Amino acid sequence: MTDLLELHGITKTLKGQQAPRTILDGVDLTVDSGESVAILGRSGSGKSTLLSLIGLFDRPDTGRYLLGGRDISRVAERRAAALRSAEFGFVFQRFFLLKHLTAAQNVAMALVNGQGWLPRRKRRARTMAALDQVGIAHLAKHRPARLSGGEQQRVAVARALVREPRLLLADEPTGALDTETGNLVIEVMRAATDRGCGLILVTHDWDHANKMQRVLQLTDGTLNPAIDTRGTTPTPAVASPPEPAAAASASATVPGRTGQDDAGLDGMFR
Numbered sequence: 632m633t634d635l636l637e638l639h640g641i642t643k644t645l646k647g648q649q650a651p652r653t654i655l656d657g658v659d660l661t662v663d664s665g666e667s668v669a670i671l672g673r674s675g676s677g678k679s680t681l682l683s684l685i686g687l688f689d690r691p692d693t694g695r696y697l698l699g700g701r702d703i704s705r706v707a708e709r710r711a712a713a714l715r716s717a718e719f720g721f722v723f724q725r726f727f728l729l730k731h732l733t734a735a736q737n738v739a740m741a742l743v744n745g746q747g748w749l750p751r752r753k754r755r756a757r758t759m760a761a762l763d764q765v766g767i768a769h770l771a772k773h774r775p776a777r778l779s780g781g782e783q784q785r786v787a788v789a790r791a792l793v794r795e796p797r798l799l800l801a802d803e804p805t806g807a808l809d810t811e812t813g814n815l816v817i818e819v820m821r822a823a824t825d826r827g828c829g830l831i832l833v834t835h836d837w838d839h840a841n842k843m844q845r846v847l848q849l850t851d852g853t854l855n856p857a858i859d860t861r862g863t864t865p866t867p868a869v870a871s872p873p874e875p876a877a878a879a880s881a882s883a884t885v886p887g888r889t890g891q892d893d894a895g896l897d898g899m900f901r
């Protein structure tokens with residue numbers, strides 16, 4: 632048994648306007664603490680569906696989902712929300728930053744929205760540490776409009792990590808970035824695994840996938856070791872050069888969730 636994530640025989644059938652379609656048809660997956668796993672697959676193969684089940688935005692039809700050895704396959708929404716906030720960090724292709732808040736305030740939102748109360752000084756320290764880990768502490772007071780795409784994504788990564796999640800879920804996080812900036816963001820996320828965070832990266836990019844310890848392919852509803860279609864075999868990632876590492880968790884990073892109560896945030900770090 633792993634200390635982090637286990638999926639056994641996960642199935643999911645989606646019922647849209649057309650006939651029901653089984654997207655996941657017996658997915659097995661184990662991810663240990665500190666382990667990085669890439670998931671590749673053609674468009675529409677179900678990668679985002681799988682990630683949404685892992686992130687507890689949805690539930691499997693059948694199969695078992697264990698987190699830290701506890702079965703959460705049928706967890707109720709209230710508990711799911713608490714787990715999302717406490718255990719997961721999310722990074723998406725779109726950054727979902729609040730444009731009227733500074734980088735630091737965007738990151739701090741994850742601490743404000745999360746469970747429990749942290750004194751202002753601790754919130755500030757953790758926020759600045761998270762920004763420092765992704766190498767942009769000097770941009771803490773900048774609003775998103777003054778940040779490049781890569782800098783905005785690093786704010787999003789800092790926001791995903793500031794609550795020190797056990798598992799980072801990244802769904803095509805470099806899709807909107809140029810190659811160099813994308814590489815940097817991948818390295819920042821990979822560095823989080825050095826501190827014990829598990830990482831599941833959904834990507835179309837083999838170069839990024841090969842930086843993970845395992846590369847899997849979602850085909851016909853099941854996960855299998857991926858074969859590099861470019862003719863090279865995926866190799867386990869070796870220790871990468873040190874980079875500023877990363878750290879917010881779920882509640883503040885869920886698409887569609889916005890700033891709720893922003894009052895009092897302006898000036899939080901003045």
Ligand SMILES: Nc1ncnc2c1ncn2[C@@H]1O[C@H](COP(=O)(O)OP(=O)(O)OP(=O)(O)O)[C@@H](O)[C@H]1O
Nearest residue numbers: 645646647654672673674675676677678679680681
């Ligand atoms: N709510 C839904 N109802 C019905 N079908 C859906 C729903 N959401 C997604 N689908 C379908 O499920 C399939 C898998 O979608 P999903 O977004 O998981 O694929 P993906 O591998 O992430 O694709 P991409 O790489 O293009 O992002 C697609 O055919 C999609 O059209």
